[in-house]
Amino acid sequence: MVLIGVALIIIGFALRLNSLVVVTVAGLVTGLIAGMPIKEIITQFGEAFTTNRYMSILIVTLPVIGLLERSGLQNQAGHLVSKIKAATAGRILTIYLLIREIGAALGLNSIGGHPQTVRPLIAPMAEGAAEAKYGEVPEKEKEEIRAHAAAADNIGLFFGEDIFVAVGAILLMKGFFDQNGIEADPISMALWGIPTAIFVFIVHSIRLYFFDKKLDRKLRGKTENTPPISKKDVS
Amino acid sequence: MVFSVEFIYIIMGIIGFCCSIYTFLDKANPRRISSGLFYLLYSLTLLFGKVIPPFYIGIMVILMVLIVGLGGLKKGSYEEATEGQREERRKKLGNMLFLPALLIPIITVIGSKLFVNVKIGSLQLLDPANPTLVSLGIACLIAILAAVALTKSTPKTTIKESRRLLEAIGWAVVLPQLLATLGTIFTSAGVGKVVSDMVTKVIPETSLFWVVFAFCIGMAVFTMIMGNAFAAFPVMAAGIAIPLLIKQFGANPNQIAAISMFAGYCGTLMTPMAANFNIVPAALLDLKDKNHVIRVQIPTALCALAFNIVLMYFLIK
Numbered sequence: 001m002v003l004i005g006v007a008l009i010i011i012g013f014a015l016r017l018n019s020l021v022v023v024t025v026a027g028l029v030t031g032l033i034a035g036m037p038i039k040e041i042i043t044q045f046g047e048a049f050t051t052n053r054y055m056s057i058l059i060v061t062l063p064v065i066g067l068l069e070r071s072g073l074q075n076q077a078g079h080l081v082s083k084i085k086a087a088t089a090g091r092i093l094t095i096y097l098l099i100r101e102i103g104a105a106l107g108l109n110s111i112g113g114h115p116q117t118v119r120p121l122i123a124p125m126a127e128g129a130a131e132a133k134y135g136e137v138p139e140k141e142k143e144e145i146r147a148h149a150a151a152a153d154n155i156g157l158f159f160g161e162d163i164f165v166a167v168g169a170i171l172l173m174k175g176f177f178d179q180n181g182i183e184a185d186p187i188s189m190a191l192w193g194i195p196t197a198i199f200v201f202i203v204h205s206i207r208l209y210f211f212d213k214k215l216d217r218k219l220r221g222k223t224e225n226t227p228p229i230s231k232k233d234v235s
Numbered sequence: 236m237v238f239s240v241e242f243i244y245i246i247m248g249i250i251g252f253c254c255s256i257y258t259f260l261d262k263a264n265p266r267r268i269s270s271g272l273f274y275l276l277y278s279l280t281l282l283f284g285k286v287i288p289p290f291y292i293g294i295m296v297i298l299m300v301l302i303v304g305l306g307g308l309k310k311g312s313y314e315e316a317t318e319g320q321r322e323e324r325r326k327k328l329g330n331m332l333f334l335p336a337l338l339i340p341i342i343t344v345i346g347s348k349l350f351v352n353v354k355i356g357s358l359q360l361l362d363p364a365n366p367t368l369v370s371l372g373i374a375c376l377i378a379i380l381a382a383v384a385l386t387k388s389t390p391k392t393t394i395k396e397s398r399r400l401l402e403a404i405g406w407a408v409v410l411p412q413l414l415a416t417l418g419t420i421f422t423s424a425g426v427g428k429v430v431s432d433m434v435t436k437v438i439p440e441t442s443l444f445w446v447v448f449a450f451c452i453g454m455a456v457f458t459m460i461m462g463n464a465f466a467a468f469p470v471m472a473a474g475i476a477i478p479l480l481i482k483q484f485g486a487n488p489n490q491i492a493a494i495s496m497f498a499g500y501c502g503t504l505m506t507p508m509a510a511n512f513n514i515v516p517a518a519l520l521d522l523k524d525k526n527h528v529i530r531v532q533i534p535t536a537l538c539a540l541a542f543n544i545v546l547m548y549f550l551i552k
Contacts, residue, residue: 053281067396071332076325182477
């Protein structure tokens with residue numbers, strides 16, 4: 001019965017209804033089915049919303065990024081890259097993936113992030129490299145490059161951070177095994193993350209290599225093409 | 236402590252509050268009152284989260300969702316710098332522009348690594364509850380001052396620029412917090428146990444490969460539902476890893492732990508429920524399809540998931 005909430009989420013997302021509404025309705029329905037009084041559900045909403053304020057930390061980065069963008073930070077990032085002949089969108093993102101993954105493995109999670117690094121620096125660099133190479137880049141390909149920039153940040157972070165011993169995930173698992181009377185060693189846990197971390201880096205770099213090839217095929221030598229208009233606008 | 240987590244939330248609240256004023260005043264926005272109300276309510280939950288009783292915060296959250304659901308949140312107009320103006324300023328400032336942006340990660344890392352245990356008198360400098368968050372907040376404050384000085388901007392421009400970005404993100408800005416809320420309700424309603432029971436029921440307990448398969452896929456799917464691998468691990472480990480893999484097949488718990496968490500992360504890469512990684516960036520980067528980042532990540536996530544299954548199988552065998 002409690003799975004109705006999960007079903008609501010899946011249906012809601014599949015129908016592309018507004019996520020906020022879907023999540024709220026699913027939360028209310030799940031709570032009601034589990035027999036919680038409505039007042040308690042709303043209280044839980046408020047409580048959890050307050051405890052998780054840290055998730056919205058990006059707000060504090062907005063003034064800096066906004067001011068710098070107004071002064072042409074993104075243009076400068078693109079400009080800097082366009083002077084490097086060997087730079088391509090895929091190569092820049094591969095280097096960023098590497099830095100992000102190694103950084104996270106050393107416990108330096110905060111060197112990246114979407115609001116403070118990807119939007120103002122990495123995405124414009126990748127776009128700038130593509131523009132230096134192909135001239136005008138249609139909006140559709142630009143979006144593809146930006147989506148890849150966001151993905152490189154996530155993938156680097158996720159598969160790097162568990163190699164760092166003091167990260168939350170490792171401590172959580174150690175605590176869980178301790179509770180269940182099973183011996184576990186955080187350093188060994190972190191080390192056994194390395195094979196997957198390397199594998200993911202290789203796979204994703206190969207994908208970025210082919211992404212460059214795809215851009216090559218689509219954009220090489222054509223400049224006057226009108227950008228195709230995306231059909232879906234979900235906001 | 237000198238700088239607490241609450242201090243950072245108050246800064247966030249002040250930024251949100253100032254932005255909402257400009258939204259209220261934005262004549263070009265056809266829904267400026269309801270849009271402004273959305274950001275005002277949100278900033279109040281940030282500012283006074285600790286003071287207002289949770290029930291009323293809950294009501295405010297539901298009001299915000301209603302505003303969005305009824306189409307009351309619209310973007311406004313911003314006196315954006317033209318490409319020419321931006322290019323002109325860029326030429327003047329050059330690579331100095333990177334300085335404030337780089338200050339954020341540099342100060343955050345220094346703060347969270349070197350100043351964690353620093354005390355002033357008997358007071359802890361950084362909140363021990365979350366030193367990284369506090370360092371990031373302080374780093375941003377310093378970077379704001381640097382950016383204002385470098386670009387010779389007024390506080391007014393600073394707020395206007397913040398509002399432009401905040402409205403670009405729109406409702407997605409509260410989605411991560413709301414999803415975490417849903418996770419709490421799922422947990423207290425016992426969704427986790429039901430899912431793990433279902434997974435344990437379908438697997439043949441004698442075949443090592445299928446147990447590993449079900450465990451890794453279960454981690455990924457559960458993470459996709461909850462939006463968080465941390466929530467998946469205790470449930471799936473208690474249901475499958477400890478009784479079957481460790482006790483029955485004698486697997487090494489360290490290997491299981493490392494690989495299963497990565498299997499969970501493969502799920503994180505594929506779900507809109509992990510909004511702060513997948514949906515908020517799509518909004519931040521002006522992507523038309525909010526699932527665009529997820530679409531890009533799916534192939535890598537599936538390859539990694541397959542690799543994890545094979546790796547775990549051969550390690551135990």
